[in-house]
Amino acid sequence: MKTTFTPGDEVPRTGVYRVYHDNHRLMHQATLLSGKCFPRCKQCGAAVRFELARVVDDRFVIASRNHVILEDQKDVPRLVKAAGD
Numbered sequence: 001m002k003t004t005f006t007p008g009d010e011v012p013r014t015g016v017y018r019v020y021h022d023n024h025r026l027m028h029q030a031t032l033l034s035g036k037c038f039p040r041c042k043q044c045g046a047a048v049r050f051e052l053a054r055v056v057d058d059r060f061v062i063a064s065r066n067h068v069i070l071e072d073q074k075d076v077p078r079l080v081k082a083a084g085d
């Protein structure tokens with residue numbers, strides 16, 4: 001069974017995942033929900049890796065945003081402010 005995951009992979013189990021970054025940050029953990037996609041990192045993008053540390057019962061997971069370092073999974077349109085208008 002696959003044990004490490006990359007951004008865009010589907011989260012197989014709701015649980016706590018170890019998040020490994022590309023040098024800019026030490027490993028930390030994040031709770032991710034099954035059925036969602038693993039998010040990209042704001043800094044190292046798709047270089048981030050996820051490893052399941054602990055399965056969590058869905059009922060005990062409070063709907064909350066991902067760890068602040070990770071991008072929101074939804075595509076949020078980026079507002080571009082036109083200069084000079």
Ligand SMILES: [Zn+2]
Nearest residue numbers: 021041043044
């Ligand atoms: Zn990163």
